Amino acid sequence: MSTKNCVYIYDGEGASEVSKLHLKHSLVENLSTRYNVQFISPDEILKGTWTRDAAVMAFGGGFDKGFIRTLGSVGVAKIRSYVLNGGKYLGICAGGYFGCDYIEFDKGGQLEVCGERHLKFFPGCGRGPVYPGFKYDDLKGSMAAPIDFQTSGTTREIIFTYFHGGGCFLLNESRHIQLTRTADWNERLDPIRNNFKPSLEDYKHFHDKGFGSNHLRPRTVCQIYDRTFDNGGITGSLRDSDLATKTGQNYPKNNDDYKRVSVTEGNSNCTTTTEDKNQKSGLGQASGERSEPMALNLNHDILSDPQERNTGPTSGVSELEILSRYCEIPGTPPAIIKSRVGQGRAILCGVHIEYIPRLLLEMEPTLKELVKTLEDTEKQRLDCFRSLLQQLDLKMK
Numbered sequence: 001m002s003t004k005n006c007v008y009i010y011d012g013e014g015a016s017e018v019s020k021l022h023l024k025h026s027l028v029e030n031l032s033t034r035y036n037v038q039f040i041s042p043d044e045i046l047k048g049t050w051t052r053d054a055a056v057m058a059f060g061g062g063f064d065k066g067f068i069r070t071l072g073s074v075g076v077a078k079i080r081s082y083v084l085n086g087g088k089y090l091g092i093c094a095g096g097y098f099g100c101d102y103i104e105f106d107k108g109g110q111l112e113v114c115g116e117r118h119l120k121f122f123p124g125c126g127r128g129p130v131y132p133g134f135k136y137d138d139l140k141g142s143m144a145a146p147i148d149f150q151t152s153g154t155t156r157e158i159i160f161t162y163f164h165g166g167g168c169f170l171l172n173e174s175r176h177i178q179l180t181r182t183a184d185w186n187e188r189l190d191p192i193r194n195n196f197k198p199s200l201e202d203y204k205h206f207h208d209k210g211f212g213s214n215h216l217r218p219r220t221v222c223q224i225y226d227r228t229f230d231n232g233g234i235t236g237s238l239r240d241s242d243l244a245t246k247t248g249q250n251y252p253k254n255n256d257d258y259k260r261v262s263v264t265e266g267n268s269n270c271t272t273t274t275e276d277k278n279q280k281s282g283l284g285q286a287s288g289e290r291s292e293p294m295a296l297n298l299n300h301d302i303l304s305d306p307q308e309r310n311t312g313p314t315s316g317v318s319e320l321e322i323l324s325r326y327c328e329i330p331g332t333p334p335a336i337i338k339s340r341v342g343q344g345r346a347i348l349c350g351v352h353i354e355y356i357p358r359l360l361l362e363m364e365p366t367l368k369e370l371v372k373t374l375e376d377t378e379k380q381r382l383d384c385f386r387s388l389l390q391q392l393d394l395k396m397k
Contacts, residue, residue: 004055011039014066023060026354032395042070048078056088056392059095067098076118084316084342088392093166096348100126121339121346123317128167144373146327147335149384159380160373166350168333265322316342353385
């Protein structure tokens with residue numbers, strides 16, 4: 001039996017040149033030297049031999065219609081089967097949309113892309129862009145987006161991450177799963193809408209930095225359901241949004257699609273230590289405490305047989321963990337999620353948690369002010385990124 005020592009990054013139609021370079025650089029810089037980080041073409045994915053030595057299959061930014069067009073149903077099925085049988089998947093931005101059951105991108109806009117997706121690593125809708133202004137092959141819409149992340153124990157910190165067109169991950173909460181937040185944040189919940197209300201301390205950093213450029217938007221109010229917003233000097237009407245009830249007119253198809261999924265919130269495996277040769281891999285090797293589960297824990301149903309897929313949007317997803325949320329978006333929708341899919345695992349990110357500020361500045365000098373903000377929480381971003389890799393059973397340098 002071969003060693004699973006290859007970390008593959010998709011390199012084909014739909015993959016952003018900049019994003020895949022950032023991803024490879026970050027993986028090489030942080031992973032143990034035991035891993036061979038390399039690009040993989042659509043043809044190689046279709047051949048299927050990569051599954052023998054793959055530690056992780058990663059898809060970065062770009063556009064997921066390109067992924068689908070070049071891989072076809074056969075390529076998508078190979079990736080899904082790999083994860084169901086114990087493999088790991090990392091999807092960032094477009095790769096995050098690609099991993100959902102259904103996506104709504106720029107719904108009602110000129111760039112609209114809506115439809116079902118077939119990896120189904122997240123039993124819900126990937127909706128975006130979370131912040132307005134996105135354009136392909138353009139830096140418009142780029143910003144430093146604040147997300148929260150539990151870096152150690154029960155401590156949650158705000159991290160500024162590079163954002164460019166990413167989505168959030170929405171379950172139809174009111175009809176299927178009743179959410180209760182992590183205990184240490186409960187006191188700051190709105191009892192009416194159950195929304196997190198950042199404290200003055202949470203926003204102090206935003207104001208201290210004097211955000212004023214087009215890329216830095218303090219206390220953003222963004223409507224991800226309608227095309228109206230008040231953001232960075234761009235104004236429009238804002239309707240009260242309800243994440244619990246709006247995941248698309250025709251989605252989900254029926255209420256039974258979500259049963260058998262256990263949902264928790266927080267970061268259950270947030271260690272960021274270097275490689276320990278004596279440590280066993282696995283979810284149980286966490287240094288941080290597991291946050292309290294949400295109110296409704298349903299029976300697990302792990303599908304080990306890949307032939308049992310396509311039984312609904314859950315399709316093998318038995319556990320779902322919300323690792324991070326968008327701090328300043330109404331309803332604080334999930335920004336990073338982790339799911340157990342059959343015998344494997346998937347992590348989906350709406351933000352570019354892999355982007356290194358200094359490398360971004362080298363590639364895009366015009367983003368100097370944005371990079372300054374990213375650098376303020378660079379240590380926390382790196383801790384977060386390394387934690388995500390460890391939750392995919394990867395060893396660090």
